[in-house]
Amino acid sequence: xxxxxxxxxxxxxxxxxxxxxxxxxxxxxxxxxxxxxxxxxxxxxxxxxxxxxxxxxxxxxxxxxxxxxxxxxxxxxxxxxxxxxxxxxxxxxxxxxxxxxxxxxxxxxx
Amino acid sequence: xxxxxxxxxxxxxxxxxxxxxxxxxxxxxxxxxxxxxxxxxxxxxxxxxxxxxxxxxxxxxxxxxxxxxxxxxxxxxxxxxxxxxxxxxxxxxxxxxxxxxxxxxxxxxxxxxxxxxxxxxxxxxxxxxxxxxxxxxxxxxxxxxxxxxxxxxxxxxxxxxxxxxxxxxxxxxxxxxxxxxxxxxxxxxxxxxxxxxxxxxxxxxxxxxxxxxxxxxxxxxxxxxxxxxxxxxxxxxxxxxxxxxxxxxxxxxxxxxxxxxxxxxxxxxxxxxxxxxxxxxxxxxxxxxxxxxxxxxxxxxxxxxxxxxxxxxxxxxxxxxxxxxxxxxxxxxxxxxxxxxxxxxxxxxxxxxxxxxxxxxxxxxxxxxxxxxxxxxxxxxxxxxxxxxxxxxxxxxxxxxxxxxxxxxxxxxxxxxxxxxxxxxxxxxxxxxxxxxxxxxxxxxxxxxxxxxxxxxxxxxxxxxxxxxxxxxxxxxxxxxxxxxxxxxxxxxxxxxxxxxxxxxxxxxxxxxxxxxxxxxxxxxxxxxxxxxxxxxxxxxxxxxxxxxxxxxxxxxxx
Numbered sequence: 001x002x003x004x005x006x007x008x009x010x011x012x013x014x015x016x017x018x019x020x021x022x023x024x025x026x027x028x029x030x031x032x033x034x035x036x037x038x039x040x041x042x043x044x045x046x047x048x049x050x051x052x053x054x055x056x057x058x059x060x061x062x063x064x065x066x067x068x069x070x071x072x073x074x075x076x077x078x079x080x081x082x083x084x085x086x087x088x089x090x091x092x093x094x095x096x097x098x099x100x101x102x103x104x105x106x107x108x109x110x
Numbered sequence: 111x112x113x114x115x116x117x118x119x120x121x122x123x124x125x126x127x128x129x130x131x132x133x134x135x136x137x138x139x140x141x142x143x144x145x146x147x148x149x150x151x152x153x154x155x156x157x158x159x160x161x162x163x164x165x166x167x168x169x170x171x172x173x174x175x176x177x178x179x180x181x182x183x184x185x186x187x188x189x190x191x192x193x194x195x196x197x198x199x200x201x202x203x204x205x206x207x208x209x210x211x212x213x214x215x216x217x218x219x220x221x222x223x224x225x226x227x228x229x230x231x232x233x234x235x236x237x238x239x240x241x242x243x244x245x246x247x248x249x250x251x252x253x254x255x256x257x258x259x260x261x262x263x264x265x266x267x268x269x270x271x272x273x274x275x276x277x278x279x280x281x282x283x284x285x286x287x288x289x290x291x292x293x294x295x296x297x298x299x300x301x302x303x304x305x306x307x308x309x310x311x312x313x314x315x316x317x318x319x320x321x322x323x324x325x326x327x328x329x330x331x332x333x334x335x336x337x338x339x340x341x342x343x344x345x346x347x348x349x350x351x352x353x354x355x356x357x358x359x360x361x362x363x364x365x366x367x368x369x370x371x372x373x374x375x376x377x378x379x380x381x382x383x384x385x386x387x388x389x390x391x392x393x394x395x396x397x398x399x400x401x402x403x404x405x406x407x408x409x410x411x412x413x414x415x416x417x418x419x420x421x422x423x424x425x426x427x428x429x430x431x432x433x434x435x436x437x438x439x440x441x442x443x444x445x446x447x448x449x450x451x452x453x454x455x456x457x458x459x460x461x462x463x464x465x466x467x468x469x470x471x472x473x474x475x476x477x478x479x480x481x482x483x484x485x486x487x488x489x490x491x492x493x494x495x496x497x498x499x500x501x502x503x504x505x506x507x508x509x510x511x512x513x514x515x516x517x518x519x520x521x522x523x524x525x526x527x528x529x530x531x532x533x534x535x536x537x538x539x540x541x542x543x544x545x546x547x548x549x550x551x552x553x554x555x556x557x558x559x560x561x562x563x564x565x566x567x568x569x570x571x572x573x574x575x576x577x578x579x580x581x582x583x584x585x586x587x588x589x590x591x592x593x594x595x596x597x598x599x600x601x602x603x604x605x606x607x608x609x610x611x612x613x614x615x616x617x618x619x620x621x622x623x624x625x626x627x628x629x630x631x632x633x634x635x636x637x638x639x640x641x642x643x644x645x646x647x648x649x650x651x652x653x654x655x656x657x658x659x660x661x662x663x664x665x666x667x668x669x
Contacts, residue, residue: 006665013664015395017199028188028367032362036181036352046321046332054184055176055408059191059401066198066394071566073203077666084234089602 005083009076016072020065027053027061117489124294124492128499131290132275132283140532143280144211148194150285150382156395157289159379161295163190163370163396164403166248169295169497176411180341180349185363190405191397192363192369196285196573200369200395202380204580205390207663211381212508212571213374214516220579221587222656224521229594231516233571234374238505238512239546241375244500246550249495252663256491265550268499273501273543276405276503278511284503285382291496296402298493299473303406306413306480314369316409316632324416333416340419349415351377358621361629362608368635369565372573386666407491414472417479422465423456430454435479442468442475506546510539514659552583563605570597574638583660585642586666588649593642601634 031039036050044052132219137143147613150158159317168190176183193332208216213234218227246265275283300316310328324333337349347353370376379396380389421431427445444466445454474494504592514535519526526534569596578585578593606626608616616627625633651657 006661009666020195020199024192028192028361028363032184032188033363034356040350045322046323046334047335048350050179051184052321054181055187056405058188059405062191062439063394063397063401065195065396066390069199070390070394074387077387080666106519108452 005080012076013073016076017068020069023061024065028058032058038102112258113304113484114258116485117491119494120485120488121257121495124290124343124496128271128287132279135279135282135286137282137532139281140211140515140528140535142282143535144515145378145381146280146282146285148382148384150384150412152215152383152388152392154285155379155383155388155392155393156290156399157292158285158382159203159376159392159396160399161288161292161404161496162379163400163501164295164497165378165501166216166245166252166494167496168403168407169299169494170248170252170433170470170473173407173410174413174472174624176408177472178469179353180347181352182354182359183408184334185359185366187408188402189363189366190370191366191400192556194393194397194400196367197380198390198397200577201377202389202393203386205377205576206380206383207386208659209381211378211515212511213377213510213576215520216579217575217590218516218520220656220659221575221585221590222653223587223591225589226575226587226594227516227521229591229598230572230575231512231521233513233567233594233598234516235509237373237567238375242502242505242509242542242546243549245498245505246546249498249502250500250550252494252498253492257489259376261536262551265547268495268502268550269547270507271525272499273540276539276543279608280341280508280535281378281382283530284500284507286558287503288500290439291500292399294495294496295500296399298489298496298559299403300406300578301489302477302480302482302486304540305482306476307409309480310416314482316413320409320412325442328382328416328420330411333412336410336415337419340416340423341458344419344423345455347458349412355624358625358626358629361625361632363629364627365566365569365631365635368569368573369631372568372576373564374512374568374572375501375508377572377576378508379504393500409422410476414476414479418467419456421479422454424453426453428452431479433475436478437471437473437475442471502546502630506542509542510535513538513542539667563609566601566605566628566634567598569631570601570634570638574635574642578639578642580660580663585646586649586652589642589644589646591640592645596641597634597638600637601631604630604634 031050032054036054039050039053040048042049047056137146139147140308141147172186175186205213205216208219209558210216210219214227214230217230218224246268249268250261250265253259253267254261257264275287276465301505304314307316308314310324311322311333312325313319313320313322320333322333324330324336327335334350338351341347341349352359380392383389383392422434427447434443439446446464448462448464449455454465455462457463474490479492514531514537518534519531574597575590575594578590604622605627608621621627622630624631
């Protein structure tokens with residue numbers, strides 16, 4: 001059985017996923033497909049809005065969603081660690097590298 | 111220097127670079143061979159993922175497809191980028207935390223079952239083979255068109271290069287060559303797009319250019335408005351309005367998105383980074399690098415279509431620009447003067463239309479249409495080859511690991527040493543290259559027809575099995591296996607029926623809920639989940655050690 005910090009961490013994670021995936025669905029399936037014809041009545045420069053979202057805007061939103069996720073999860077991870085200094089799941093391959101600096105090209109599974 | 115000399119120079123230079131990287135990054139262990147020692151930085155992995163992902167089809171065909179589909183073409187754009195949101199949020203970090211080598215590894219371990227692993231092996235190999243044949247064919251076409259060697263020789267050269275760095279370096283060699291290939295292909299894609307955008311609208315950023323006003327020599331007015339008007343005059347569908355039914359576009363987009371997130375050659379890229387945090391970050395980099403090309407493609411599509419409609423339509427054959435004749439010789443542009451007036455009539459009506467344009471031409475001929483210097487034309491050839499070879503290498507690796515690791519080491523011959531496993535991996539990749547090369551030279555008629563198959567299959571089999579494996583602890587092996595089999599059979603059956611068995615009935619009135627075979631994978635995915643959830647209830651919960659495994663992949667594992 002998991003401890004309460006692990007459960008809290010997981011709940012916070014799920015909440016974040018729900019929010020981000022709702023935006024993902026809203027922008028691509030609703031704005032880009034279902035409501036696109038209606039949004040086309042609005043124009044930005046030479047673009048109709050629905051068309052622009054379907055061919056450009058949605059992609060920019062996707063990038064923003066992943067960037068927000070990366071930031072938020074890094075924060076959530078460090079909060080978890082504050083409550084949980086010796087994580088039992090911490091496997092050796094993960095702790096041997098990636099210590100704060102993601103760009104180092106060392107380490108491995110051994 | 112002629113175009114051909116420039117092409118030889120660029121292709122030779124880029125191939126020299128790939129071989130150099132291959133020698134530098136030889137693989138010494140199975141760990142190197144399968145996951146590049148898990149030491150790839152998120153930035154490098156982002157580029158490698160982008161090159162892995164963007165195939166010959168993305169590079170050569172996508173802009174052309176959008177050009178002819180207009181707004182409906184958006185399902186390619188959103189589908190092939192939106193999948194990365196799912197990958198980053200639902201799969202990549204957890205699979206990296208799980209930390210094995212392949213997708214069947216995860217399925218087999220999480221569902222504590224050899225049959226589950228074998229089902230996954232079959233899906234992985236089928237999906238990857240369908241895909242890789244197309245890449246080899248793409249490489250062959252570029253060779254034959256730009257270097258004027260025949261397609262067979264072209265495929266042999268492509269096979270030789272992939273063989274060299276994939277067999278020698280495995281994932282390690284592939285990763286670092288893909289980084290180089292990404293740089294080559296994105297440069298080759300953007301340079302002509304920027305030139306054309308400048309020329310037509312005066313705006314150097316293509317993403318903004320296609321929403322800007324045209325220069326005076328193109329008649330002024332907003333580009334997209336002009337495109338709509340021109341299309342209407344010729345009896346073609348308006349460019350910025352959708353033609354397909356909303357639910358079909360919806361399902362195609364979904365099938366492409368979930369399929370993207372379920373493709374094994376994309377997923378395994380996230381096993382190569384040092385940790386969970388790096389996996390998330392690298393998904394962000396990957397999508398940014400992919401978006402550079404994917405946001406440029408619709409701009410190229412609009413520019414190319416405008417160019418085609420303004421310069422070719424209703425023009426006397428004798429007065430056409432030079433590039434028209436060059437590409438007419440290749441058969442990619444066909445003009446038949448039906449009414450004998452000596453001018454080209456391009457219309458939406460099949461009985462009066464005199465012009466047939468192959469969609470691939472939109473990217474390949476763009477530099478000539480825009481009158482760009484010879485070296486830009488040569489650059490496009492090198493870029494298209496980089497796109498084809500990088501994707502082929504990633505797919506071949508999936509096939510080889512599925513055979514040497516999942517089939518031999520983990521199922522049939524658990525006793526083999528690491529050295530033997532590595533040897534088997536190299537032999538498997540060698541055989542896979544030969545088979546892919548064979549199909550590249552003798553393409554079966556159905557390869558192009560079943561591209562949707564790879565996505566639909568990945569969406570209907572892998573995606574739900576992995577996601578429920580992570581997010582639904584109660585899911586047991588009976589549920590997961592029956593879900594995968596149901597999704598697989600339903601999707602492949604539907605596609606096979608409309609594409610192979612009864613292609614004459616492939617039209618909206620015969621489709622289930624109006625969903626075309628391209629979009630059926632999304633429905634297959636829902637069916638997979640439904641079956642899995644029902645069957646799951648009928649059998650016991652997974653054993654304790656599996657519940658612990660799920661707990662452990664859910665908690666942060668690295669700093």
